[in-house]
Amino acid sequence: MPTGIAIRDVREQLFAAADRILLRDGPSALTSRTVTAEAGCAKGVLHRHFADFDAFLAEFVLDRVDRMDAQAAALRGAAGTGDVVGNLTDALTALFGSVAVAIVSLVTFRDELRARLRRDWPAGVPVLTEAATMLADYLAAERDLGRLAADADVDALAPTLIGAGHLLYADRTGERPADDAVRRMVTAVLGGVVR
Structure with a gap:
């Protein structure tokens, strides 16, 4: 140019x-x-x-985390509608169908990027921890509406869904998991807490 x-x-x-x-x-x-x-x-x-390439990458990752706000708002807005398992299946499919899995690999791959991100994001991998918060907020809203058991531990369920979802989607070169596989995983994780 x-x-x-x-x-x-x-x-x-x-x-x-x-x-x-x-x-x-x-x-x-x-x-x-x-x-x-x-x-x-x-x-x-x-x-x-950008000061250097790692500064670019850090801002890129944080920008992609910020873009999750719209998805989080849509998921919270879905509380009380549709099927809880279906809503979570759709949310996980959208999350892991995006660049999120690749960002996790990128953060794991680059030591300097991880160090820079730790300045603003002290724990976890930014995309995944933000996604876990998004799911926990949704699950809490469903619990408050009585669609989940009153004693459902949403702070344990949300990261479990993220971890299990990440395992399904981790191979970026393989075939994407079928919606039914994601739905079965969500159903298994939620166990008996869905009302």
């Missing part, structure tokens, strides 16, 4: 390029050169907007 031409929404253009690379090629393929090439801009563009 010639110099002197303004690029609109540079951050989002670079973040979208990182999404595509992660989903297509995995975390080992993610470099400043591949991101800028995928975004169709000069490598210097990334370094004008």
Whole structure:
């Protein structure tokens, strides 16, 4: 790209390029050169907007966590409607159908990125801990509505759903799990707490 031409929404253009690379090629393929090439801009563009590549990656991960707010609001809004197992199945399918699994791999893959994220996110992997909070909030709302047992431990159920869901989706090169497999897992995790 010639110099002197303004690029609109540079951050989002670079973040979208990182999404595509992660989903297509995995975390080992993610470099400043591949991101800028995928975004169709000069490598210097990334370094004008971010201190270094790990700073870019940290902001990318946190941006993708922030984007989960809409999904969390939609899931909370579904409380009291439809089927609890179905709502959770849909939420987990959407979560793990996104770049979330690839972000987990990226955070695991890059030591410096983990160190930077720890400054703002002291525990857990950002995408997964945010997802667990989203599920716990939904489960609590369903419990308050009487659709889950009054003694349902939503703070234990939510991370269990995330962990089991992650295991189903962890192989990014394999076939995606069938909806029925996700539904069976959700049913098993919830056990007898659904009313």
